[in-house]
Amino acid sequence: MIPASTFKGKTVALFGLGGSGIATALALVSGGARVVAWDDNPESVGKAKAEGIETRDLREFDWQTANALVLAPGVPLTHPRPHWSVDLARAANVPVIGDIELFSLERAQHAPDAPLVAITGTNGKSTTTALIAHVLKASGRDSQMGGNIGRAVMTLDEPTPERHYVVECSSYQIDLAPSLKPSAGVLLNLSPDHLDRHGTMENYAAIKERLVAGSDCAILGVDDDWCRAIADRLETEGRKIVRISAADTLDNGYYAQGSALFLARNGEARPVISLSGIGSLRGRHNAQNALAALAACAQCGLSHEEIQSGFASFPGLAHRMEQVGRKGNVLFVNDSKATNAEAAAPALSSFDRIYWIVGGLPKQGGIESLRPLFPRVAKAYLVGEAAPAFSATLGEATPYEISGTIEAAVEHATRDAASDGAGEVVVLLSPACASFDQFRNFEVRGDAFRKAVLAQPGVELIGESET
Numbered sequence: 001m002i003p004a005s006t007f008k009g010k011t012v013a014l015f016g017l018g019g020s021g022i023a024t025a026l027a028l029v030s031g032g033a034r035v036v037a038w039d040d041n042p043e044s045v046g047k048a049k050a051e052g053i054e055t056r057d058l059r060e061f062d063w064q065t066a067n068a069l070v071l072a073p074g075v076p077l078t079h080p081r082p083h084w085s086v087d088l089a090r091a092a093n094v095p096v097i098g099d100i101e102l103f104s105l106e107r108a109q110h111a112p113d114a115p116l117v118a119i120t121g122t123n124g125k126s127t128t129t130a131l132i133a134h135v136l137k138a139s140g141r142d143s144q145m146g147g148n149i150g151r152a153v154m155t156l157d158e159p160t161p162e163r164h165y166v167v168e169c170s171s172y173q174i175d176l177a178p179s180l181k182p183s184a185g186v187l188l189n190l191s192p193d194h195l196d197r198h199g200t201m202e203n204y205a206a207i208k209e210r211l212v213a214g215s216d217c218a219i220l221g222v223d224d225d226w227c228r229a230i231a232d233r234l235e236t237e238g239r240k241i242v243r244i245s246a247a248d249t250l251d252n253g254y255y256a257q258g259s260a261l262f263l264a265r266n267g268e269a270r271p272v273i274s275l276s277g278i279g280s281l282r283g284r285h286n287a288q289n290a291l292a293a294l295a296a297c298a299q300c301g302l303s304h305e306e307i308q309s310g311f312a313s314f315p316g317l318a319h320r321m322e323q324v325g326r327k328g329n330v331l332f333v334n335d336s337k338a339t340n341a342e343a344a345a346p347a348l349s350s351f352d353r354i355y356w357i358v359g360g361l362p363k364q365g366g367i368e369s370l371r372p373l374f375p376r377v378a379k380a381y382l383v384g385e386a387a388p389a390f391s392a393t394l395g396e397a398t399p400y401e402i403s404g405t406i407e408a409a410v411e412h413a414t415r416d417a418a419s420d421g422a423g424e425v426v427v428l429l430s431p432a433c434a435s436f437d438q439f440r441n442f443e444v445r446g447d448a449f450r451k452a453v454l455a456q457p458g459v460e461l462i463g464e465s466e467t
Contacts, residue, residue: 008032016072063092098176121188135310185215280316283350336446360433
């Protein structure tokens with residue numbers, strides 16, 4: 001835990017008592033602050049009380065005594081309208097911050113030179129964060145990973161000059177962290193997302209830009225118009241920037257061609273990293289993640305050799321194109337986190353011959369947008385509520401069966417794939433659907449797939465993925 005000592009002797013109101021909220025409250029108490037906490041959910045309030053945290057309805061709180069409101073990132077700050085606790089804080093001129101801000105203040109106070117890599121973007125944040133943390137750890141550095149992935153940031157170890165922090169930041173967290181100043185800030189990409197919380201794409205992009213604008217080195221994917229504009233603007237302002245591209249060559253920066261990652265300087269480029277044979281980094285989307293990790297780790301002082309070695313041993317993230325096992329020429333891949341068609345597209349784009357397990361609780365539009373990728377599908381195995389609708393979309397062009405359950409789909413797909421004469425075939429769970437018709441969440445669905453795969457005779461486990 002990182003005690004929030006910068007608030008020692010001060011009074012802090014805290015709203016939002018999920019797991020990270022309780023962790024943040026305990027960090028504040030450990031640092032010597034008086035914390036008064038609340039949540040709209042009585043069960044969450046009860047859990048906080050059980051941890052010894054002072055709780056009180058903040059509508060009855062004396063806001064003139066507060067030095068800050070610490071808000072959970074899931075609570076509306078601006079849109080569709082501010083939460084009532086935000087209104088009360090602002091009426092009393094009390095600053096509204098989040099746990100990333102507390103971390104930033106502690107780092108600035110106790111170890112301002114501690115390397116901090118902060119990662120944001122619409123897609124790919126978690127994989128890039130996990131990859132950077134893995135490479136740093138594999139190189140022998142003290143690597144701490146948290147934020148919007150895994151551990152709440154205030155549960156990490158205390159800042160020291162040699163300790164490297166790798167923190168995934170959502171737009172909600174950035175919005176609550178005005179003093180965030182990473183050593184390397186990564187903005188992977190931007191596309192419309194969370195507009196119910198930010199109002200417009202312009203507001204959403206402006207919040208994401210804050211992370212790189214406050215960085216010693218801004219690393220920006222330039223494969224979309226929004227990020228290109230931000231890169232150009234920061235460069236004009238004299239900021240240190242590194243461009244990355246998985247789509248085009250660059251005169252300066254890092255770019256990908258095939259499985260090779262190039263470093264370009266003043267129009268001259270040389271390959272520095274190869275992704276060939278690294279199954280956990282397959283696909284163009286992972287090329288962008290790897291480019292960002294390469295740039296960030298180089299900024300942290302790692303050699304290309306250390307980065308190459310770390311990439312080679314990266315197991316990937318659970319439920320995100322996770323390689324589960326292999327049986328002869330058949331690879332089993334768990335992409336359970338693909339809960340809509342857009343999220344399923346990267347996996348379908350990454351393999352040439354697929355036995356596709358798809359279905360669940362369908363989203364609007366179904367799988368129609370994936371039609372250009374159907375030629376890669378040798379056969380589809382339909383599960384859950386979406387099966388009738390998806391069978392109509394697949395029609396006669398793509399062979400399919402209605403399997404009903406994950407277990408039946410895995411058994412039948414394994415049998416069919418084993419008789420396929422292609423070089424490598426893939427049994428792929430990429431559902432393009434929510435899980436809630438049959439499973440509590442996508443993690444439970446992915447675990448069911450993994451269990452079913454490993455129950456097939458002759459399947460060899462491929463390591464354990466990072467969570």
